[in-house]
Amino acid sequence: MNQPAIVKPCHEKTFQQGNIYCQYDSDEITSFLPDMLNSEYWQEKNAIVGSAQGRGTTWFIASKNADNVERHWVLRHYYRGGLIGKVIHDQYLFTGYKNTRAAREFALLTSMRALGLPAPKPIAFRVMRQGLFYRADLLSSRIDNAQDLVGMLSKAPIRGSLWQEIGKVIKSFHQRGIYHHDLNAHNILVDDANKVWLIDFDQGEQRAKQNQWPEENMARLLRSFRKEQQRVTNFQWAEKNWQALLNGYQS
Known part of the structure; x- marks a missing residue:
């Protein structure tokens, strides 16, 4: 990476x-x-x-x-x-x-x-x-010319390579000990150059990397996608997209 x-x-x-x-x-x-x-x-x-x-x-x-x-x-x-x-x-x-x-x-x-x-x-x-x-x-x-994932997925699916990039970006934060208190689909943005951003770090912090918080962070994000799938009409997300994100996170 x-x-x-x-x-x-x-x-x-x-x-x-x-x-x-x-x-x-x-x-x-x-x-x-x-x-x-x-x-x-x-x-x-x-x-x-x-x-x-x-x-x-x-x-x-x-x-x-x-x-x-x-x-x-x-x-x-x-x-x-x-x-x-x-x-x-x-x-x-x-x-x-x-x-x-x-x-x-x-x-x-x-x-x-x-x-x-x-x-x-x-x-x-x-x-x-x-x-x-x-x-x-x-x-x-402000991150110009960007949408959050909920807004994007309410309109159309996104390709697997972008899911992998999202995973890579999240991993780059975790590797540096950055804990996001509210990692969810609203707080991940993609700009018109397909650059991925994380926003809203209220109650975030730098933590030691040897404990379980990265896994808990990722579990919270997965719950967010599943919640939005139930809440948003025509939300273009499936479990296979989560696997693509994980592939990027683990690469």
Whole structure:
């Protein structure tokens, strides 16, 4: 398997004011404002070009920098899942800025990009502390001209060689100890050049490679395909596709 190219990590800067703590990539944002982590900031600039619904709304942003270069970003607010999420929605216990969901995901994305792995580039995060709790937001790069596997398979089947490539890409993350907390068919993207990407690394982490978590990660992904097959009309997936993915993973 080809090894990912090593790329230069981002230049991180810190912003802190009152109960607000932020980090951002100064190569991407030269004049940082915490409001850049608000969807209203971009709506006022007519820079919102789309959205997606999950636990909350994910906003897609297109904005030109000082050099008139258009940047495509994704803005996401952190929401809780499960029963507790129905009660407190988006608040988390504060145990230090480095332990927040946003800081951990930003750091993991930075590490993965430095390894050349196909994951979004971290742009900025914001943590707003309120007493014992905090709320958080993350701004990252958007993978242009890409669809997730659920969207692709709801339209047409994909060829075996692409299934194998998906397996190879997942293996490249696992070989470097990257655990994806929610590896599912929605979080695997394929762009128009057939490059495979993984997204949404909330609660992901780097782990020791000698235990069973890669097998558990793959089992979660298989359950995801089977679930979507029951949920989505004309979902173009079969068990043989999983074997093709495994062939790529094991090659």
